[in-house]
Amino acid sequence: MQSKTSFFNLALFKKNISRTWIVGLLYFIILLILIPIMLIMDLASFDQDIYGKGYTKTLVLLNHIAYIPTSMWGITIAIIVTAITFWYLFFKRDNYMMHSFPVSRKSLYFTGVISSITVTIVPVILIACITSIVAAVEKAYAFDAIWFWALTVCVSTLLFIGIAMFSLMASGQIVTSIVFYLIFNYLFLMMEFAFKIAAGILMFGMSDAMSTIAYTPFTPVCFIGENCLVNVLESYDSMGNVKSFTYTLPGMKYLIIYAIVAVIFITISYILYTHKKLETVQDFIAVPFLKPVFTIGMSFFISMVAGALVAGMIDALKLQYYNTRYAIAIVSTLIIGCIIFYATQMLIEKTFRVFSSKKFGFLIGYSLATFAVLLCMRFDVFKVEDKVPAADDIAWVGISSDYTMVFSKPEDINSVRELHSNFLADKKELRDVNRLFDDVDGSIFTIKYKLKNGKLVSRTYSVVDTNSDKVSATYLAACEPIVDYLNNPTRIKEHVIGNIWDDCNVTSLQFSQYIYSEKDNDYFANFANFDDLKETEQIEKYNRIYAAFLKDIDDGNIFTTTFGDTYNNKELQKIQLFNDFSFTIESDNTPYFSDEQAYWDWQNENEEPSYQQDIYAQLTTECKHTLKALKDEGFYTEDSELVTNYEYNKVMGYDESEDAIYE
8 A cells, every 4th residue: 555645546546547447438439430530531532522622631631620629528528537536425435435544635636636637638649649640641731730639628628627626525416516517617607698688688778788798718618619729711712712721729828827727726626625524425515615605696696687587577568667677676686586595505504494593694695785786787887888889999880770880990980989979878768768659660779899809899779760759859869860870871872782882883683573463362573584685785774773773872762770660660661662672783893891791790701702792672662763764774664563562461461450460
């Protein structure tokens, strides 16, 4: 037997390996199939037509490695191996027996950690070696990418072993320890979810809060998988062939930090183990200082979300004023928090006798703290509702209403910031707009800031039709400047049609004629055909219609915003044409920039730029210039071929009530 004070015990190490080697073997087999074997299969078909021109075996290897998970392997294998290794901690007989042997806790702990690291790390290193051999044989020279992947998996596994050890020491129950392990790994993300769910329901402009959730280093299982992986950059020609490719190995600084954090967790867990009492076996929480932390955390976050949901459900049944909704949320949160507080105490102490004056005093203190936090949210102490990013921090700002516009020029960014600040100055009335003007058609609009550091700030607001005579002067003063800004004809052309609006030709155009059939009581579409014309003649025809279309934009008849409900507005349906109208613009010189794609982050920087765009427009009977041009150019001959949405819905038998379904 080795020294009682040794960090390592060989006999114990062998015993631990004998209980966990099968897990390591299965792990190795899974990685073997997914990485080197799948890579061999991909490379075996390399000479076939699966890959386009420009692809190399090195690129195949890089893409293969780039899509193999990293942190997901670590978070799974770490808890399995450590739970098996330290299984004795959760059963009284085994617990007392192991600690009766002439082996120190130091030796038990570190031997267990070393054996766990061995079983989880060795398969990864072996796979990296095998994959490197395959790459060398196939002349796919990207060995650094292979070993970077292995390093990432090893570091993430070491980190999760540290978190797993902390979780195992925190509880006397194996199932609870695994639950704690998942909670600790996703704790920051869950806290952010809780705050943003509550803010999305209660705070002004925050209904879109969940869309700005981003993985941070505090949630390594998600962050490592996105920021510490092989990043392959490819460029293509117009035929889809690879012109060139490069790759980077980002996130090394995070891996160093995570390795240090892993050592800290393992050290803290050792300290907890040395002070852990044997009689805490089967305790829900085995570490005294974690009991109040767990109680307060569970009570606060669950009750905050539940209270907000109660207020949201009541608001959905009957629209409430902003202050009323907050009052409901506060009362609900405090009541639910008290229930969860005592339920958690019962769970921890394994008894129903938890109603003491001491705990009641603790409950009062917790409730007052919760009340203070909710009041801070209500009065926007941390300036969340009123947040307008500094101009120097903004990469672009987008406004999405009936149409989407993205502005990146400094003067436009400053203008939108000023409009947003002016809007927020009147938020006391604007946050109750749906209740104050419940008989006015409404919609929503969103202001989204993309910051230079990559973060997003998004605010969504309920608004109502600015053309209504029922809205107040305060509301108009806040909203009309935004509507006027969006309805500027030049901005409509530049951002709805696109940046090539004045440097393009219309290469195709369609307009549907509708013929009514009394026999079928239905309309049938017909499209004019100009195939007998030369391509240049067709383009000239389309360009003349496009010129008329731009005049209607100048007159404020196309692509306009009102903040009203454009889908169920019966008066608007009476002038909107059911006839389809679309065209394609194409530039010879300027790549097309899509505001819509930029706003939703759909653009791929590696794709070849596009020089054309399809435009769809909702024409109305007010579009005199466009309709005249369409008629003059032979797209329709009789005004009877123009059908409004109202006429179409009436013929089709749709209900004309407020709940009408319009196509």
